Amino acid sequence: MSDWENNVRKAVPYIPGEQPKSTGVIKLNTNENPYPPSPAATAALEAFNTDEMRLYPAPDASQLVDAIAETYGVKSSQVFVGVGSDDVIAMAFMTFFNSDRPVLFPDITYSFYDVWADIYRIPYEQIPLTEDFRIRPEDYIRPNGGIIFPNPNAPTGVLESVETIKKIVESNPSSVVIIDEAYIDFGGTSVLPLTEKYDNLLVVQTFSKSRSMAGMRIGYAIGSEKLIKYMNDVKFSVNSYTMNRVTIACGAAAVRDRTCLEQTCAKIITTREAAKKELAQRGFTFPDSMSNFIFARPRNIPAKTVFEKLRLRNIFVRHWDKPVIGDYLRITIGTDEEMQALYRALDEILQEG
Amino acid sequence: MSDWENNVRKAVPYIPGEQPKSTGVIKLNTNENPYPPSPAATAALEAFNTDEMRLYPAPDASQLVDAIAETYGVKSSQVFVGVGSDDVIAMAFMTFFNSDRPVLFPDITYSFYDVWADIYRIPYEQIPLTEDFRIRPEDYIRPNGGIIFPNPNAPTGVLESVETIKKIVESNPSSVVIIDEAYIDFGGTSVLPLTEKYDNLLVVQTFSKSRSMAGMRIGYAIGSEKLIKYMNDVKFSVNSYTMNRVTIACGAAAVRDRTCLEQTCAKIITTREAAKKELAQRGFTFPDSMSNFIFARPRNIPAKTVFEKLRLRNIFVRHWDKPVIGDYLRITIGTDEEMQALYRALDEILQEG
Numbered sequence: 001m002s003d004w005e006n007n008v009r010k011a012v013p014y015i016p017g018e019q020p021k022s023t024g025v026i027k028l029n030t031n032e033n034p035y036p037p038s039p040a041a042t043a044a045l046e047a048f049n050t051d052e053m054r055l056y057p058a059p060d061a062s063q064l065v066d067a068i069a070e071t072y073g074v075k076s077s078q079v080f081v082g083v084g085s086d087d088v089i090a091m092a093f094m095t096f097f098n099s100d101r102p103v104l105f106p107d108i109t110y111s112f113y114d115v116w117a118d119i120y121r122i123p124y125e126q127i128p129l130t131e132d133f134r135i136r137p138e139d140y141i142r143p144n145g146g147i148i149f150p151n152p153n154a155p156t157g158v159l160e161s162v163e164t165i166k167k168i169v170e171s172n173p174s175s176v177v178i179i180d181e182a183y184i185d186f187g188g189t190s191v192l193p194l195t196e197k198y199d200n201l202l203v204v205q206t207f208s209k210s211r212s213m214a215g216m217r218i219g220y221a222i223g224s225e226k227l228i229k230y231m232n233d234v235k236f237s238v239n240s241y242t243m244n245r246v247t248i249a250c251g252a253a254a255v256r257d258r259t260c261l262e263q264t265c266a267k268i269i270t271t272r273e274a275a276k277k278e279l280a281q282r283g284f285t286f287p288d289s290m291s292n293f294i295f296a297r298p299r300n301i302p303a304k305t306v307f308e309k310l311r312l313r314n315i316f317v318r319h320w321d322k323p324v325i326g327d328y329l330r331i332t333i334g335t336d337e338e339m340q341a342l343y344r345a346l347d348e349i350l351q352e353g
Numbered sequence: 354m355s356d357w358e359n360n361v362r363k364a365v366p367y368i369p370g371e372q373p374k375s376t377g378v379i380k381l382n383t384n385e386n387p388y389p390p391s392p393a394a395t396a397a398l399e400a401f402n403t404d405e406m407r408l409y410p411a412p413d414a415s416q417l418v419d420a421i422a423e424t425y426g427v428k429s430s431q432v433f434v435g436v437g438s439d440d441v442i443a444m445a446f447m448t449f450f451n452s453d454r455p456v457l458f459p460d461i462t463y464s465f466y467d468v469w470a471d472i473y474r475i476p477y478e479q480i481p482l483t484e485d486f487r488i489r490p491e492d493y494i495r496p497n498g499g500i501i502f503p504n505p506n507a508p509t510g511v512l513e514s515v516e517t518i519k520k521i522v523e524s525n526p527s528s529v530v531i532i533d534e535a536y537i538d539f540g541g542t543s544v545l546p547l548t549e550k551y552d553n554l555l556v557v558q559t560f561s562k563s564r565s566m567a568g569m570r571i572g573y574a575i576g577s578e579k580l581i582k583y584m585n586d587v588k589f590s591v592n593s594y595t596m597n598r599v600t601i602a603c604g605a606a607a608v609r610d611r612t613c614l615e616q617t618c619a620k621i622i623t624t625r626e627a628a629k630k631e632l633a634q635r636g637f638t639f640p641d642s643m644s645n646f647i648f649a650r651p652r653n654i655p656a657k658t659v660f661e662k663l664r665l666r667n668i669f670v671r672h673w674d675k676p677v678i679g680d681y682l683r684i685t686i687g688t689d690e691e692m693q694a695l696y697r698a699l700d701e702i703l704q705e706g
Contacts, residue, residue: 002579003527004553007452007498013589016412033407042403045599050395053603054386054565059369083436086592094472099360119447119590145360174356200357212407215598226355236366237472239439245568246398246599250406 014115017318026341028332029316031154031183031293033212035264035335038257041213041250052245059236061243067252068220072192077225080232081251083242085182085206085219089148090116092202092221095234096176097122099145106135108325110154110180133158133287133295137167147172150180152188155318155330157289159188166191169198176227178202183291185210185265186272192222199224209292210265211254218243218251268292272333278343279331282350286328293332295325301353303329309349315342367468370671379694381685382669384507384536384646386565388617388688391610394566394603405598412589414596420605421573425545430578433585434604436595438535438559438572442501443469445555445574448587449529450475452498459488461678463507463533486511486640486648490520500525503533505541508671508683510642512541519544522551529580531555536644538563538618539625545575552577562645563618564607571596571604621645625686631696632684635703639681646685648678654706656682662702668695 017030036042061081069076082088093116097103100123105113107126117124127139133156140147147168152159169177169191181203184190195201202223208214221231235242243251254260275294279286283299298306307319307329318330333339370383389395414434422429435441446469450456453476458466460479470477480492486509493500500521505512522530522544534556537543548554555576561567574584588595596604607613628647632639636652651659660672660682671683686692 002552004449004529005579005583007449007528008583009448009451009587010583011586011590013586014593015589016409016593019409019411021411027408030409032409035407036404037406041406045398045401045403048398050398051389053390053394053568054388055380056369056372056383056385056561056567057570058372058374083592083595083597086594090591095362096357096360098362115590119587175360176357199355208409214409214594215406217410217594217597226358230358230361230363233364233366234362234472236368237364237468238443239436240367240369241439241567241570242436244436244570244597244600247597 009119011119012115014112018316020316024314026315026334026338028334028338028342029318030214031209031332032214033209033264033268033292034338035212035267037212038254038260040257041254044249044253045246048246048249055245057241057243057245057248059240061248064218064243064248064251067255071255072222074222075225078195078222078228080221080228080235081243082219082235084208084217085180085204086112087242088204088219088221089178089180091231091235091238092176092178092204093117093120093122095231096178097146101143101145103146103148104140104144105148106153108133108153108156110150111320113148135160135164137164140168141171144172144175146175146178148178148180150182151191152183152289152291154183154291155293155325155328156287156295157183157291157293158287159290162189162191162194166194169194169201173200176200176202178204180204182206182209185261186292187269187290195223199226202227207251207254210261212264213250213254216247216250218247268333271336271339275331275333275339278339282343282346293330295328295330297328301350303327306346306349309352310342310345313345315345362472364472365468367465371669373669377667379668379687379691381687381691381695382671383567384562384685385567386562386617386621386645387691388565388620390565391607391613393610394607397602397606398599401599401602408598410594410596410598410601412593414601416605417571417596417601420608424608425575427548427575428578431548431575431581433574433581433588434596435572435588437561437570438533438557439465440595441557441572441574442531442533444584444588444591445529445531445557446470446473446475448584449531449555450499454496454498456499456501457493457497458501459506461486461506461509463503464673466501488513488517490517493521494524497525497528499528499531501531501533503535504544505536505642505644507536507644508646508678508681509640509648510536510644510646511640512643515542515544515547519547522547522554526553529553529555531557533557535559535562538614539645540622540643548576552579555580560604560607563614565617566604566607569600569603571600621686624689624692628684628686628692631692635696635699646683648681648683650681651703654703656680659699659702662705663698666698668698
């Protein structure tokens with residue numbers, strides 16, 4: 001080992017879901033949207049003036065920030081944008097989770113939270129979910145250095161009520177509470193209106209799921225002007241120009257297209273509800289999902305076996321080799337055709353046993 | 354003040370150069386390239402398959418990484434890419450600058466270094482440059498937790514020799530030495546070949562200056578496989594998907610276009626050399642610049658006055674209201690036409706006194 005290696009920050013990185021480079025794959029493993037983004041995004045890309053590539057983007061990405069603010073009926077000073085919601089949440093961890101008390105999040109949840117806490121050296125405590133994967137608000141009423149969870153939760157798909165979140169936020173005036181609403185558009189009710197009342201509530205959303213723009217990397221947070229100001233101060237201390245010109249233009253155009261958003265989500269919800277029946281018929285059990293995926297446990301066959309056999313058939317779903325969640329597969333809702341192919345493959349695999 | 358605010362990481366952010374939204378401005382304030390990027394970048398944008406927006410990018414951005422590796426004759430495992438060189442350097446600060454000993458950088462240098470050190474709570478020491486803005490290698494031979502400086506330096510434009518850097522790297526086997534070569538293509542000699550010999554040398558470059566792609570946000574680092582592995586582990590602990598699909602495609606296409614790079618830089622160098630004569634004739638003094646800007650001190654009139662009067666004429670240059678560098682203006686080299694407009698404006702301003 002070289003001498004300089006002693007001072008390196010060693011990290012165990014998050015391992016993202018596989019992005020197969022081959023075509024002909026049915027990709028139900030990273031919760032992407034099977035439908036195209038708003039035609040307005042495509043039009044903005046085509047209209048992009050390539051001469052502008054040589055100029056720095058506006059550091060405040062105001063075109064995109066204003067469009068998001070307008071869409072959600074808040075002030076621009078209440079909107080923070082970043083390179084996907086991962087960037088937004090990582091920045092929020094750095095900005096808000098700075099006490100010696102542990103940050104609280106569920107034991108089964110988005111697997112980046114503990115990675116961020118580790119890399120930023122933030123103490124944390126993982127609170128067990130109930131047996132049916134619910135959050136008990138009482139568990140989050142104790143001294144803490146911050147609270148975060150997705151709603152609906154990942155990878156379970158379980159939605160908590162606005163009342164549950166309100167109770168947690170209200171009981172924690174000394175902490176920032178972050179609700180990661182990556183999947184909220186698939187049938188949940190957003191807690192965005194609560195940000196008007198509680199200046200310690202930060203709501204994070206993304207263009208990657210319901211808006212079909214994972215490839216463009218756009219996430220955002222909405223909260224009180226105070227919260228957003230603190231986040232921007234930290235952001236401008238790390239990188240002033242994170243959102244590039246093409247992204248700003250496409251994002252601003254796409255976010256205003258409510259019709260596309262609603263139609264796309266309606267299609268996915270319909271397919272999801274059908275998938276619940278299909279999977280139940282095949283012996284799978286799962287918590288009721290309000291997201292664009294189902295966290296499903298096969299009967300009489302290890303999840304890992306199903307995962308591997310699907311993969312051999314070029315159908316990618318997500319599986320974690322970990323206790324508890326290792327019994328499940330996270331299956332993204334694709335098109336109806338993709339789901340039919342999945343059911344056929346499952347029939348074969350379950351018959352093989 | 355709300356209770357939760359006690360735990361906020363407070364930051365004094367970097368203030369980037371102004372990005373005027375009005376047109377008709379001569380923008381010589383943020384070291385952008387006045388010439389368009391490679392036609393290959395434009396072609397890649399036009400060829401981009403918008404259906405792919407819905408899919409996450411490859412987390413390793415391998416298309417871009419491979420293209421950079423090929424262009425510079427290194428292995429792909431020796432290349433790290435990020436959202437502009439700011440992202441790359443911020444990640445390097447987090448990864449490599451982790452001892453209790455201070456990180457060393459010049460007192461006059463890129464003004465983001467102390468901001469990063471502050472935000473990541475890294476101790477640092479700013480080493481005075483000589484009176485003619487040079488780096489003395491002896492100053493960097495003492496216990497330290499890392500070393501960083503740009504070459505050519507910013508905002509001075511002064512180039513240090515490969516020998517100077519070699520001496521510093523060789524004398525510091527216990528530290529990572531980062532050379533920020535944002536401006537190297539404008540006549541300097543890169544220390545890239547030294548990375549073959551020294552596994553503690555990280556060289557950072559960018560698409561924002563010589564490659565005219567500031568608006569796309571692409572930076573990269575080249576170093577030993579060990580260095581790059583450590584950086585990637587940290588990067589994948591913060592955000593797996595930083596480079597979006599459009600950026601990857603445009604960047605990979607553009608980096609292979611050596612001809613465009615060389616022609617553009619040749620034009621800027623010619624204009625810069627002419628600018629040295631023009632500015633000297635008008636009484637400005639400046640260290641000899643090997644970058645795409647000149648750090649020039651006006652005679653008999655405060656730099657701030659010149660800055661403000663240029664601004665009234667819609668000519669933006671950079672000025673910092675700080676000791677020492679406050680006597681200077683940093684003037685980006687624009688097109689010949691833009692520079693002529695600058696000289697005319699300076700003639701008027703200097704006449705007014």
